[in-house]
Amino acid sequence: DGGITQSPKYLFRKEGQNVTLSCEQNLNHDAMYWYRQDPGQGLRLIYYSQIVNDFQKGDIAEGYSVSREKKESFPLTVTSAQKNPTAFYLCATTSGGDTQYFGPGTRLTVL
């Protein structure tokens, strides 16, 4: 079954903790992206990666980190330096064209 999977669907974090959100794809797409969505707002780009072992900061990278060790996987770590991490996080991929395909998202809540 092809597609993009994100886990977990819901994640709760205590203040001061780092958490890692998973994004996996079996579409054989080269590029992967992480976006953050806040209520009533559009999506904002956090990080993106176009090839394995390479990634670039997006518009709101502060307090986040990523890795791209495998083509299929692009995990996002929300660090304790992120001041307001409660949001809906979306992963997307593209095969090299400009159409992006999105995963189902992870809702992160800081307690």
Add this chain to the structure above:
Amino acid sequence: GNSVTQMEGPVTLSEEAFLTINCTYTATGYPSLFWYVQYPGEGLQLLLKATKADDKGSNKGFEATYRKETTSFHLEKGSVQVSDSAVYFCALSLRDSSYKLIFGSGTRLLVRP
């Protein structure tokens, strides 16, 4: 800078009414334009796209025409259904090597029976 502006919601319509959601953009170069739809608690689904001036994207009864002269990409549907209730996002891609998307703030559509 590059940006997308959408009409504020919510837009509330009765079933079978005509829908228009306005979208205008500012961009350097010649972007591709997209409409995505988000149902509650889910990710975004591509609804339609257009890549050059006067192109019309269409899908599931929705249409949008790339208007370069007015920098617009308004979404329309002739007869909405309750199942169309969702949040609709207009977006552009600058078609540089990053293929980053720039999104509008989204417009919530509520369709009543």
